[in-house]
Amino acid sequence: MHSHSSEQTKLTLHIHFVWRIVFAFLMIVGMYVLWTSPAERESWQKIIVTVVCSLAAILSIYGATQINKGNHSGRMIALLLDYLGFATALVMALNTGEIFIGIDALGQTFPQGIPYLGIVIVGYFLGSLDEYLPTKKATSENSLKTVGRWIMLLGGILFLWQIEAVNGAVYFFSKLIQPLGIASVIAIIIFGISLWSMSRPHIAQALGVKTGHEQIINGWLFLSPNLLGFLIFFAGPLVLSLYFSFTDSDAFNTPNWVGFDNYARILNVRFALLETPTQLAREVVDIKIYDEVDRFVIGNTGILFAAADKFFWLALRNTLTFVLFAVPLSVIPALILSNVLNSKLPGMKFFRAVYFMPSIAAVVGIALVWQWLYNATIGYINYFITLGIEFWNNLFNLAIVDPKIQWVSDERTALLAVVIIAAWQTMGFNTVLFLAGLQNIPGELYEAATVDGAGAWDKFWGITLPMLAPTTFYVVSTTTIQAMQVFEQVFILMNPPEGPNNSTITLVLYLYRSGFQNFQQGYASAIAWVLFIVIFGLTLIQFQRQRRSSIYES
């Protein structure tokens, strides 16, 4: 325990003040180099780096003034900037040392080391054998523990040797010895010292930090790994895709800014009156721009719906149709099933597991199995339909015609085939959610209802359904969002994925086709944002309906 003189504290704060100014200066220098360097960088990258550096510089200067005034906000800013700087420098150092490629290599060598981990466990066993010795003697106990520890150490060293950790470490440091790597290490040290210094109690005291401030800092610190991950891997790409949606990016060449052109192409639609139901589209709309999406026949006339991008509107129609059928078919049977599985009958735990299994199975495998089942010529579904029809025809001397349904090759049934798979796969997961909801309903409510003479249906309608409202809301919302993003089942099941006459083209499938197969990443980004708006709108409506009807709200 040693005290710090006020002079020492003042000096430290003064150093921090200077460091914040230097930090801001470095940020400005970085921006200058970025824009004047001959190295080719995409403009969006320059803009993002400039915005980040500007914010950091402004914050740093503001922090310096606050430190100078002895204000605790200066400390918070300093900790924030140094923490982010430390994390950035650490990632840069790891990347320069090719540690992320090294992890791939470790994946290849790791199995060679697995048996040697066994030696570590043998050592652990040996060290803990003393517990089972009939008569415990201090010497034997100690020697067993010592031997055990040495064996564990030996196993650990052999393991590291086998996975070529030494080679990896040598490679890492050899790569790190280059200007960027050395600069990263220096940055780590500087940011680390600054963090350590600023977090010392006497500095905090000098800046008037209270317990509440410390709690806020600790809270953010615990949150930071998740928050940084969210910003880097989710929010960052999200913003980037918004930028791309205003460009003609093809993923390979420098994108050009096209403003709202992509959105305009998506939303460019025309409605035209038809003189006859079969009148050609080219006679009523400019066919060089528009394609027919659909026509609505009314008597001897009709309305033509044409769009500059008909595939988007077909995809939207199919997606909404899919949602309309798949969501109720995934939710209502799950609700019924959960009530059955909530009973105390023997074997219910087994059935709960059985119904949950499709949810954890790989979509690709499921779709391939269903593809086989749906086969119109040798599939089991049609086989059993044929058997059933033959049975009824023979039994009652009927003449029912075997429909020989072409599940995936007929445009009338193709989307239905996908709906069935999706509902089958999602139902189990929804059942588990409903089960959890059901088990949270107080039993007293049912007892009271029984006393009042309520029947099973009355209890279900009057207690179960209202009490399950929050669960139902969650299930419906998540299932709707999931259904709006339907892709895998269609992509694997259908050949081609768009299905007969585009009957199974969906928004995410079209987005994927545009972005990754037709080299239109800018346009695909615009589709993604339109899809986001549609999903957001639907979810918002569900939220509002939930607020109005929720028993908990009222």
Next chain:
Amino acid sequence: MKNNLLMKLLSLLVLASFVLAACGGPAPQASATEEAMTEAPATEAVTEAPAADDVALRWRTRPDNQEEINVYSQISSELDAQLDGISLTYEPGGSEGANYQDQLRAEIAAGTAPDVFWIPGTDVADFATRGLILNAADLAGATDGYTAENFYAGPMFHLTYNPETGASGDGSGAVWGLPRDVSTFALYLNLDLIAEAGAADPRELAANGEWDWDAFLDVAQKTRALGPDIYGYGASAWWGPYGVWLNASGGGFFTEDRTACNLNSEESLAGLEFQRSLYQDFDVATPYGEDPEPPFRAGNVAMFQNGRWATPGIRTVDFNWDVVELPNGPQGTPGNWLFWGAYVINANTEHPEEAWALVQALTTAETQGQVSALGANIPSRVSQEALDAFLTFTPPDNNQAFLNGIAPDANPTAEGPLWAGSWPEFDKIMGPAIQGVLTGATSVEQFGATICDEANKAFNQ
């Protein structure tokens, strides 16, 4: 104490699994390559240990099965030894969940694509115009003995096409790659079904010059009459199978200069009408859009239209089978395709000269002979040595049917890129529209009246 015991039991379990892992785990690093030669999974790369000064090159193909992966791995090892100063890593591309082309494009965008890779013929224009593949004309010009005439003319026309001048062939100023192999369609025959139906043997009809659309329909109808689950004909739902009927009647997808849609020409519509009748009027074909291979393998389809790549899989069926060339259409030819794909060089490779050397080595008669001996590919090099190797792979007995399909007399249409437009866009419009006709949702007249209004937009992009 209870928890402690549980911990120890768990540790015992882990220990046992370690022992098992040690007994049955992967082979040591030194033998990994050897193992990959025989058992390599589709995603595992086969790497030779590079010498100190070797240039390291990665290359990739899209194999159809494990046997092909093994052959390409073997070739990579041999070429690694042959090519001085070059060390090779072979990467089989694609898997059930990762489409070959999509994965490749993503890797090109990320800058991690291999130095040399295979792409289908239809993709060459897209890749070339976007600057993703190297124009190797200068390298080819400086190579002794290189000439486009060593390969089939159809693929080389497209692979040496210069979009700036419109010229093709040696001296055009463009060499986008060299063809890996060629292929074409044939009809895989269930000889047992044909004999049971009392229909004429298509192979004999072809030998006598009587194998035309009428004869084809006759065999299809007779076999279809064997039962409600027996079909006379089956074909998959993509541009290849339906395109041949359009070609055979004198039509095709594009105009002759490949700058506009030709799907609404009288000849194209006639071909489509005949194919529609197979599905809708005569009801001899497996439903369009359903995979016809399972029912063929189950012995329920008499004539299954597919390429040479299907042969290794068909060899496992337990009925008598063979192949025959496609029937002649109204123009006197079968209208078959000359499918091809090419080895191309990544535009961002750091070693273009070595990559060109690799592309040449991958397309020699010797290398092509090795691949052809597997039975799935026809050599792209006009070489008797390579063709002889191909003919040794039996069954089918009538391997010559494939060679007849690509012979000049058969006038096959070379699969080709669309320099004046976007092939993916064109295919996106054409495929569903054709499917609409063949499933009976749209008439041929309706199709003809509107298809080129839409499809011509693919040429403006």
